[in-house]
Amino acid sequence: MAPARKPTxxxxxxxxxxxxxxxxxMIALVLQCxxxxxxxxxxxxxxxxxxxxxxxxxxxxxxxxxxxxWLLLYLQSFDNQPGISIPFSRLDYPQVLRWLASALSxxxxxxxPLLMASQIYSQLPDAGRQRMMCDFVQERFMEAPxxxxxWLAHCAIMAKHRLKDPSLALRYATAIxxxxxxxxxxxxxxxxxxxxxMGELDSARVLLGGLLANGEVTDDTEKRFLTxxxxxxxxxxxxxxxxxx
Amino acid sequence: MNPQIRAIAHYTALEGRRTRxxxxxxxxxxxxxxxxxxxxxxxxxxxxxxxxxxxxxxxRLCAVFMIAVHVLGSVLRELEDKxxxxxxxxxxxxxxxxxxxxxxxxxxxxxxxxxxxxxxxALHPWQAVLVWxxxxxxxxxxxxxxxxxxxxxxxxxxxAAGFLAAFYLFARNLTAIRLMAEHPxxxxxxxxxxxxxxxxxxxxxxxxxxxxxxQTAWLVSxxxxxxxxxxxxxxxxxxxLMLLAATLFDLYRRNF
Numbered sequence: 001m002a003p004a005r006k007p008t009x010x011x012x013x014x015x016x017x018x019x020x021x022x023x024x025x026m027i028a029l030v031l032q033c034x035x036x037x038x039x040x041x042x043x044x045x046x047x048x049x050x051x052x053x054x055x056x057x058x059x060x061x062x063x064x065x066x067x068x069x070w071l072l073l074y075l076q077s078f079d080n081q082p083g084i085s086i087p088f089s090r091l092d093y094p095q096v097l098r099w100l101a102s103a104l105s106x107x108x109x110x111x112x113p114l115l116m117a118s119q120i121y122s123q124l125p126d127a128g129r130q131r132m133m134c135d136f137v138q139e140r141f142m143e144a145p146x147x148x149x150x151w152l153a154h155c156a157i158m159a160k161h162r163l164k165d166p167s168l169a170l171r172y173a174t175a176i177x178x179x180x181x182x183x184x185x186x187x188x189x190x191x192x193x194x195x196x197x198m199g200e201l202d203s204a205r206v207l208l209g210g211l212l213a214n215g216e217v218t219d220d221t222e223k224r225f226l227t228x229x230x231x232x233x234x235x236x237x238x239x240x241x242x243x244x245x
Numbered sequence: 246m247n248p249q250i251r252a253i254a255h256y257t258a259l260e261g262r263r264t265r266x267x268x269x270x271x272x273x274x275x276x277x278x279x280x281x282x283x284x285x286x287x288x289x290x291x292x293x294x295x296x297x298x299x300x301x302x303x304x305r306l307c308a309v310f311m312i313a314v315h316v317l318g319s320v321l322r323e324l325e326d327k328x329x330x331x332x333x334x335x336x337x338x339x340x341x342x343x344x345x346x347x348x349x350x351x352x353x354x355x356x357x358x359x360x361x362x363x364x365x366x367a368l369h370p371w372q373a374v375l376v377w378x379x380x381x382x383x384x385x386x387x388x389x390x391x392x393x394x395x396x397x398x399x400x401x402x403x404x405a406a407g408f409l410a411a412f413y414l415f416a417r418n419l420t421a422i423r424l425m426a427e428h429p430x431x432x433x434x435x436x437x438x439x440x441x442x443x444x445x446x447x448x449x450x451x452x453x454x455x456x457x458x459x460q461t462a463w464l465v466s467x468x469x470x471x472x473x474x475x476x477x478x479x480x481x482x483x484x485x486l487m488l489l490a491a492t493l494f495d496l497y498r499r500n501f
Contacts, residue, residue, distance in 0.1 A: 010500050017497040021340065025494055028487030029451075035483055036450050042420040054287070 049078055049095045052102040068107035075099045076116065088124040096121055097136050104140060114140060114151040122155070127163055134159060138172060142179065149180035153187040160194065170194045185222065196233065205233045249337055250345040257319070257349020261356075266315050270357045273311065277303045278364055293368055294465050301461040304361045305381060312354050312385050313409050316392035320346065321402055330501045339496045347393060347489060354385035365464060372469035380459040380474055383481040387453065388413070390488040398495045415448070416455040423449055453480050 014022075052071060075096065079086045100113040114137055122133040134155035141152040156172035159165050173191035176183050189211065195204035208230045212223065261267065277300055285296035323329045332342060362378030391412065395405035415422070426438075426445045458477050463470050 012498045012500055014498065017494055018340070021490055021493040021497060024486065025490035028483060028490050031483045032487055033450055035480060039454070042423050 049075075049092050049099075051095065052099045064106040065110075068103040068110060069112075071099060071103045071106070072112050072116065075103075076120075088121065089126065091121075093121070093129045093132055097132065100136065101140075108144065109147070111148070111151070114148055118151040118154045118158075122158060130158065130163060131168070134168075134172070138175060141175065145176070145179035146182040149176050149183040149187055152176055152180075153183070153190065156190060156194075160197075166194060166198045170198065185219075189226070196229075201233050201236060205230065208233065247341060249341045250348065253342060253345025254348035254352065257346050258352040259349075260319060261315065261349070261353030264315070264319075266311060266353055267356055267360065270308070270311055270360045273307045274304055274360055274364065277307060297365070297368055297464050298461055301365070301377070301459075301464055305384070305459055308357050308361045308381065308385060309388050309413065312350070312357055313388050313392045313413075314406075315353065316350050316389055317396050317402060317405055317409070319350075320393060320396040321400075321405075324396070324400055333501065340493055343393070343397075343489065343492050343496060347390060350389040350393065351386055354389050355382055358382040358385055369464050370467050370469075373464055373467050376469045376471065376474050377459060377463050380463075380477050383477055384455065384458050387481050387484055387488075390485045390492070394488045394492040394495070397492050412452070413455070416452050418456065419449060419452055419454045420456050453484050 079088065079091065097117075100117055104110070104113040117133045118137050122130045124130065137148075137151045137155050141148045152172050153176060156169045156176070159169035159172060163169075170191055173187075173194050177188045177191050180188070189208075192204050192207045192211070195201075195207065208226060212226055212230065280303070281296045281300035284299040285292040287295075323332075329342070333339065358378060358381045361381060362374060365374045365377065388409075392405070392409055395408050396402075399405040399408065423445055426442045457473065460470075460473075463473070
């Protein structure tokens with residue numbers, strides 16, 4: 001007696017499929033693979049950075065922070081497009097500034113756009129573009145000095161050591177000292193040491209004396225250090241005066 | 246044409262009309278047109294370009310979604326109501342059933358493609374609109390076949406719809422995914438990276454690069470890219486044939 005077929009079987013064997021269907025499937029598979037081989041290999045092409053999209057900036061559904069973050073992440077990953085890495089030198093910096101400004105206007109409390117401007121996009125060895133980024137940071141620093149002084153301080157250091165432009169560094173340091181009352185003391189004192197480096201000993205001495213006199217410096221160690229610097233400036237001034245006589 | 250295939254195609258197309266697929270398509274397209282006019286008004290320059298840039302991809306997505314859901318729903322209903330079993334109990338070859346259904350769905354897809362394409366004539370040269378519309382029709386035919394294959398193979402809505410959505414997303418971004426996999430930012434020699442590249446390359450063999458189909462750029466440039474359409478047509482023909490054969494393969498192996 002032949003064994004009964006299992007009643008639970010839901011699939012028939014492949015031999016039950018008509019040969020025409022199998023042949024069509026095989027032919028179609030071969031055609032698909034040959035067609036795939038005939039197609040040109042995908043080539044990476046660098047897209048230009050366009051203007052930041054206006055629509056999401058308006059229609060953010062009450063969530064501008066999220067839109068700002070998307071803008072920043074898009075911008076940040078723009079130099080790594082599928083299959084190609086674009087050097088910063090090929091980026092359109094005025095356009096980059098527009099993206100950063102858009103993100104900052106959507107989320108003014110975020111430091112991310114200024115961090116990108118001062119620490120990422122200013123790494124390019126191109127003085128013009130470094131200045132462009134630093135000017136952007138200074139412009140935006142004035143909107144909220146107490147919150148944004150760190151990025152301008154970085155620009156001041158960059159202006160002094162990389163751009164070799166002490167007067168630009170002094171401009172940034174002065175802006176921090178005059179506008180950012182809550183900035184760390186090292187940042188607020190930066191202009192004094194810049195003046196000293198520039199040979200403006202009189203101005204540096206007056207500012208340092210004023211700083212010590214008005215009681216802004218409360219830490220004893222810091223006070224001692226600054227007093228020593230003031231004394232060394234005084235002695236340098238006297239020796240310079242004696243030499244001139 | 247075989248009368249059995251013709252009869253099934255006729256009733257499938259009729260089902261498309263009676264389940265109001267075309268009316269829903271008109272309403273959906275009207276809503277997208279209204280939104281695109283809004284986008285046009287927001288733009289300070291190149292309003293027409295902005296309007297097309299919004300309308301074309303949204304309308305294409307809407308058409309693909311409607312057609313895919315219609316096919317899944319229709320075949321699933323026949324499977325669950327045992328209508329398919331009743332049909333197959335008669336003197337009807339399974340291949341005629343699949344081809345008849347495919348033809349009927351294709352008629353509905355062609356109507357939807359027409360509804361989506363016609364409004365573009367108000368904005369762009371007819372040659373560019375014709376190429377775009379024909380490419381959309383090919384894309385919809387491909388999705389009809391894929392949806393039919395998915396629902397016959399998986400027999401449940403969730404896996405079928407999930408596979409369909411994942412496939413469409415993957416195929417629409419195939420070129421970018423391949424480029425990203427082949428040029429990684431970090432650790433290009435890592436085993437995981439090499440495995441990923443091999444997997445993506447293998448999938449690319451059996452997936453059409455939909456990002457080259459129905460491009461909005463054809464409309465905004467105003468030029469009819471006939472060679473691109475010819476390329477799309479050949480790929481669509483091969484892929485539809487392969488999917489139909491795979492659907493038949495699965496259906497012939499099933500016991501009811």
